[in-house]
Amino acid sequence: MKYAKNILETIGNTPLVKINKLTKEIDALVLAKVETFNPGNSVKDRMAVKMIEDAEADGRLKPGGTIIEGTSGNTGMGLALAAIVKGYKLICVISDKQSKEKMDILRAVGAKVVVCPTDVEPTDPRSYYSVSKRLATETKNAWYVNQYDNPSNAIAHYEQTAPEIWEQTEGKITHFVVGVGTGGTISGVAKYLKERNPNVKIWGIDTYGSVFKKYHETGVFDENEIYSYITEGIGEDILPKNVDFSLIDGFTKVTDKDAAVYTRRLALEEGIFVGNSAGAAIKGVLQLKEHFKPEDVVVVLFHDSGSRYVGKMFNDDWMRERGFLEEEVTKATDLIKEHQDKPLIVVRTEELVSHAIERLKKYKISQIPVIDTTGFVGSLDETDLFRSYVEDKNIADKPIKEVMGKPFPIVKENTSIEEVSKLINKDNQAVLVELENGKYHIITKHDVISSIK
Structure with missing residues (x-):
């Protein structure tokens, strides 16, 4: 009989799948290493088990111990599976930008989940780096994994992922493209491939808000490049020891919007239901197309499963809120979709200015x-109100008719966005649109800007 002794023995030997529709403009053969076939549905299963086994071997992890790690979710899942099989407790420290699905899955497999804020410096005591380290010192019989600097991370991919790719392509691989986070995947695979063929090109996918690309090209760690971003699983605001820049030929950056859009396109056009970093990776391949020749074999690695992003990239409302949904916006009614179900907030001429101020604050308009x-x-604008208040502190008790400006222009619902945009200027901050049902809605500069793709 053929069977695995436990779930950990099913890790690896994931398939290579040809990408067909999304890469029509690329002459080379593009193959995806689909790591969602691992039992924990991500590439991180490989290194999670390797790091645990190496820690067991040298005594860092003792029987009955507690494993502690800062994770974007996928490493935590791999660690959880190993912890279950091997009898360890697990604490996962995760940033609040990660999807709810990831947090729920970690709890489902027995991990304790500690959530930390994203928008803090790595050295901030609230960051998930700092909290992980603190918990490791405070918890009895604990082992802090530290996937960013743990050499077993890259070794796992040198020993497992890379040999699979080499064998599956019969050594014909010419380019390897992968998102870079901890650096273990790109560095481990790159080392193995370049030992067998120094001409294999290694490309890392970075995201805007991360330091990798500029550091690789200039050697400068530019803190001005660090800011919050949406894409999960790739990019960093630190330089992990596992990122071996000498093995990487180049980086290309992919926007949050492109990563989200192409994550959905992989599902819709290729039938490959994978995660956010896969969308970034395939868009990165398209951005690198001038580097590929017809005879080339390009392997791109897809890290994890789309099931972890159902509430994000695969949710129309989430995409729409961020301007990521590819919807055609051509007329006035397209601009009010986000608030057309809400009543128009107004004030009357005889009300006091204080009433208008209360409404502006209450409805955040x-x-x-x-x-x-x-x-x-007439109309009121917060800037004009502020200017009037500076001139007259008693303005709050005056009737609105004494301080109001001219009324906003009114347009029909099929008025083009170009015409609406012309009406919004420094003297006129909004436009009213009249709907067929006789109701009115307001279009502001924010609505117009939000429609820009």
Whole structure:
């Protein structure tokens, strides 16, 4: 009988799958190493088990111990499977930008999950790097994994992932493309491939808000490049020891929007339901197309499963909120989709300015139309109100009609975005759109900017 003694024995031997539709403009053969076939649904299963086994071998991890790690979710899953089989406890420290699905999955496999804020410096005591280290010192019989600097991370890919790719391509691979986070995958695979063929090119996929690309090209760690980004699993605001820049031929950066859009396109056009970093990786391949020749064999690695992003990239509302959904925006009604179900907030001429200020604060808006019994007769803008307050501290008790500006222009619902945009300027901060049902909605500069793809 053929069977695995436990779930860990099913890790590896993931398939190479040809990409067909998304790479039509590339002459080379593009093959995806689909790591979602691992039992924990990600490439991280490989290094998680390797790091644990090496720590067991040299005594860092003792029987009944607690494994502690800062993770974007996937390493945590791999560690959880090994912890279950081997009898360890697990604490995963995760940043709040990671998907809810990842956190729920970790809890489902017995991990304790500690959530930390994303928008803090790595050295901040609240960061998931700092919290992981602190918990490791405070917890009895604990082992801090530290996948960023743990050499077993890269060794796992040198020993497992790379030989699989070499064998599956019969040594014909010419380019390897992969998202870079901890650096273990790219460095381990690169070392193995370049030992067998120094001409194999290794390309890393980076994201905007991460330091890798500029550091590789200039040797400068530019803190100005560090800012919050949405893409999960790749990019860093530190330089992990596992990133061996000498083995990497180049980086290309992919935007959050492109990563999200191409994650969905992989599912819709290739039938490959994979995660956010896979979208970034395949878009990166397209950005690198001038580097490929017809006879080349390009292998791109897809890290994890799309099931971990159902509430994000695969959710239309989430995509729409961030301007990532590819929807055609051509007329006035397209601009009010986000708030057309909400009533128009107005004030009356005889109300006090203080009432308008309360409404601006309550509804978090910057402009408000003024009406009387005849219809729209004026407008208020927070900038004008502030200027008036500086000139007269008693303005809050005055009637609105004494400080209001001219009414906002009114357009029909099929008015083009170009016409609407022309009406919004420094003297006029908003436009009203009249719908067929007789109701009105407001279009602000923010609505127009949000529509820009």
